[in-house]
Amino acid sequence: MPIQIKQHDCKTELREADLKATPARLAALKVLEASNKPLDVATIRLELKRSGINTDPATVFRMMNSFSDKGIVRGVNLQESKLRYEHAAKKEHHHLLCQSCSAIEDISDCNINALEKGIEKKKGFLVKSHALEFYGLCQKCQKIN
């Protein structure tokens, strides 16, 4: 008899956050989980539509807000006029944004902790979180230009 693996699917994730598991929410979570970059509300709605789920923008904004509140997703501000969202299960990381092709790549293991410690010591400021993104040219676009 196989060991009982705890199935942490989208439904249980919502249950544990005291959120009702509606079709739109389940699908939105799956979309975010499957994406390799943070998505904005318009894109999420498009993906849902491709699964046959029509949503009102207000609903998706509300979803993202409650997901954020519960720590299920993380808002990502990439200096655009809109917010993007990524699944919070992904280990904390930062992003590389190509200014030519708009590609977005993740970057982990930036050892920014050293910087934070220095700030706490030098300024007496208690760092709770930080925003860090890099802008430039991805490998492909460096070759083209």
Add this chain to the structure above:
Amino acid sequence: MPIQIKQHDCKTELREADLKATPARLAALKVLEASNKPLDVATIRLELKRSGINTDPATVFRMMNSFSDKGIVRGVNLQESKLRYEHAAKKEHHHLLCQSCSAIEDISDCNINALEKGIEKKKGFLVKSHALEFYGLCQKCQKIN
């Protein structure tokens, strides 16, 4: 006879950028130069009004855009719904934002260059710029709470 110091005032700054030196622009530049933190458009307009200069929001947005294009000011995105602007003559630095009292403090000499070098080596991504801000509690608010 004293040495002729080059007077790099707001007027010449605008001239050199091929921008007309209007009263509103001169005053806005002075406001930004005098401020110790990045300001949003509404605040800039308020400061101008205090100097007796009434401006239309559109005008100030257009000013900030052309100043940005010319490298005179720098847009600062502090995860708010609006952009702030700071005078670009200030050496590049980052910001500490107190989540309790909303104070904004500058922090220079963060040695983020090491991180950038690492990224270029590891990812082949050519870093042109970055966004880095820290969120937490300033010294005062740590004591209060």
Add this chain to the structure above:
DNA sequence: TTGACAGATGCAATAGACTTGCATATACTA
């Protein structure tokens, strides 16, 4: 299984940051 109800959704209105078109006004150059 069902029924009640808290919470989710759609729709429409609203808010706020920012942009744009156009007519007028003004800084700069010759």
Add this chain to the structure above:
DNA sequence: TAGTATATGCAAGTCTATTGCATCTGTCAA
């Protein structure tokens, strides 16, 4: 000082996001 390129004000419009309200639907208890 006159002519022109550019800046400004005003009004309308765009885009992201929020909110009020009526309706609908998961969920839980019976």
